[in-house]
Each structure stands twice: as C-alpha cells, then as structure tokens.
Amino acid sequence: xxxxxxxxxxxxxxxxxxxxxxxxxxxxxxxxxxxxxxxxxxxxxxxxxxxxxxxxxxxxxxxxxxxxxxxxxxxxxxxxxxxxxxxxxxxxxxxxxxxxxxxxxxxxxxxxxxxxxxxxxxxxxxxxxxxxxxxxxxxxxxxxxxxxxxxxxxxxxxxxxxxxxxxxxxxxxxxxxxxxxxxxxxxxxxxxxxxxxxxxxxxxxxxxxxxxxxxxxxxxxxxxxxxxxxxxxxxxxxxxxxxxxxxxxxxxxxxxxxxxxxxxxxxxxxxxxxxxxxxxxxxxxxxxxxxxxxxxxxxxxx
Numbered sequence: 001x002x003x004x005x006x007x008x009x010x011x012x013x014x015x016x017x018x019x020x021x022x023x024x025x026x027x028x029x030x031x032x033x034x035x036x037x038x039x040x041x042x043x044x045x046x047x048x049x050x051x052x053x054x055x056x057x058x059x060x061x062x063x064x065x066x067x068x069x070x071x072x073x074x075x076x077x078x079x080x081x082x083x084x085x086x087x088x089x090x091x092x093x094x095x096x097x098x099x100x101x102x103x104x105x106x107x108x109x110x111x112x113x114x115x116x117x118x119x120x121x122x123x124x125x126x127x128x129x130x131x132x133x134x135x136x137x138x139x140x141x142x143x144x145x146x147x148x149x150x151x152x153x154x155x156x157x158x159x160x161x162x163x164x165x166x167x168x169x170x171x172x173x174x175x176x177x178x179x180x181x182x183x184x185x186x187x188x189x190x191x192x193x194x195x196x197x198x199x200x201x202x203x204x205x206x207x208x209x210x211x212x213x214x215x216x217x218x219x220x221x222x223x224x225x226x227x228x229x230x231x232x233x234x235x236x237x238x239x240x241x242x243x244x245x246x247x248x249x250x251x252x253x254x255x256x257x258x259x260x261x262x263x264x265x266x267x268x269x270x271x272x273x274x275x276x277x278x279x280x281x282x283x284x285x286x287x288x289x290x291x292x293x294x295x296x297x298x299x300x301x302x
Contacts (some may be wrong), residue, residue, distance in 0.1 A: 035208040100257040107170045123163060129154040142184065143169060144229055171231045174206045185226045193217065202252050205235020214252065214293075237300035241267060241275050253294040259285055277302045
C-alpha cells in the first residue's frame with residue numbers, strides 16, 4: 001500500500017522528466033539556431049564575394065588578364081612568354097576567418113615556383129612553412145624539378161609523397177623562350193642564352209632538343225643537365241623543296257653554296273616522288289651527318 005509520502009513525490013518526478021526533456025530540446029534548438037545563423041551569414045558573405053577561384057594570365061611585361069579556360073590556348077599563342085596561373089579571389093574577413101578555423105588539407109595541381117602562400121596552406125603547409133617557401137623564391141630560388149621541391153627543408157617526405165603527382169613544373173619551350181627563361185636553365189648564362197636564340201633563328205626553329213649540341217662549346221654534359229627541362233614546340237616546316245639556292249645555303253645543315261645549288265639541280269632532274277632528304281645524302285649532296293640531322297627536322301612537303 002503506497003504511503004502519503006509516495007503520492008506527494010509522484011508528480012515531482014513527472015515534472016522533472018518533462019523539464020529535462022524540455023531543456024534538451026532547448027539546447028538542441030539553440031545549437032541548431034546558431035548553426036543556421038552562422039551558415040546563413042557565411043552564405044550571404046560568400047555571395048557578396050567574387051568567385052572563389054580565378055585564373056590570371058601573367059606576362060613578362062607584368063600584364064595580367066583574367067581569362068576563361070576556353071581562351072587559354074589563344075592567349076598562349078598571342079603571349080608566348082606568359083603563363084596561366086591559379087589564383088584565389090579575396091573574401092571578406094569573416095569568411096576568411098571561418099575558412100581558417102575549418103581548414104582542410106587539399107591536393108591539387110600546382111607549380112611550386114608560382115603557387116600562392118594561401119594555396120600552399122591549403123596543400124597542408126603551415127603558415128610558417130608557406131612563408132619560408134615564399135622567402136626562398138623571393139631570394140631567387142627556383143624549383144626546376146620535383147626533386148628540388150622534395151629537398152626543401154620544410155617539405156616532409158610524407159607531404160612530398162602525397163603531392164608529387166600534383167606538382168606541375170612547365171618545361172621550357174626552346175622555340176618560344178626568351179633569353180631570361182633560357183638563362184634560368186642550369187648551366188646556361190647570358191652567353192649561351194644568346195647563342196641558343198641566334199641558332200634558333202638560323203634553323204628557323206628547333207625541331208629536337210639535341211640540336212643544342214650543334215652550338216659551339218655546348219657539350220653533352222651541359223645538355224644532359226637540362227635535357228629533362230626543355231622541349232620543342234613544332235616549328236614552321238622548312239621549305240627545303242621550294243627555296244632558292246641563296247636561301248638554302250643559309251641553313252646550318254646545308255651551309256655551302258655548292259650544296260645549295262646541287263639541291264636545286266636535284267629538284268630539277270629528279271621526279272617529285274624522289275625528293276627526300278635521304279636521297280640527298282645518298283647522292284652525296286650532303287654529308288651523311290648533315291643529311292641525318294636535316295632528316296630529323298620539320299620539312300615542308302614537296
């Protein structure tokens with residue numbers, strides 16, 4: 001049989017349970033309200049910001065162009081000395097603060113020579129590490145190969161293994177590079193850069209990187225030190241089968257007036273289907289070595 005004391009306590013227990021449930025709902029509702037308010041504010045702030053990511057076209061003259069991916073190729077053709085780089089748009093202080101608090105490590109393609117400090121942080125580097133990389137670049141340091149980036153004292157082995165496949169260091173195009181880009185290659189100073197440009201003009205454009213070995217005092221050791229850093233975009237095909245003798249003799253693989261005249265005579269007395277560089281060598285018009293090198297060049301069809 002229940003006592004009077006038990007009867008008095010029964011309503012109190014029920015009230016306590018209801019109150020506890022109400023408090024729990026109040027706490028959950030408060031947290032949800034804070035989340036909604038913060039998310040809403042971030043949304044409003046983000047909508048007022050510029051696009052999250054923009055691409056800027058930097059030229060050696062210091063000009064900058066905002067271009068879409070579809071315009072990339074045309075800009076590269078019109079401005080061969082420039083480069084397309086990734087750049088984040090600026091955001092409000094509140095958005096930047098929130099992003100910093102909730103920062104996630106990301107992996108995306110980047111050039112360690114041009115990537116921004118902000119993007120280095122997004123890639124997983126601390127602010128101090130990103131600043132150290134920036135100071136190294138500002139002092140004239142350059143990462144020519146992926147291995148150079150791995151050697152940096154702020155790049156841990158585990159970080160490099162994660163990022164290695166995303167590192168994108170553009171090679172130097174021998175047919176479009178200016179003297180500054182060539183001078184930056186290992187073992188190439190102002191003198192060699194000038195000779196590379198001069199020989200490019202004589203050839204009408206490099207057809208293969210090994211043509212650098214034709215340059216005076218440009219030995220195999222010097223070539224091997226930069227072979228993996230350069231390439232040749234397709235040059236204008238050489239008009240071997242239409243140029244007159246005085247133009248032909250200016251080509252480095254023809255040189256002499258006699259050889260140039262012999263090529264013209266060969267064209268005049270040989271059926272068109274027989275016009276090949278190999279045939280010039282077989283006829284003794286060009287030395288075998290020169291015929292072999294000319295055969296590797298881009299030649300306009302007969």
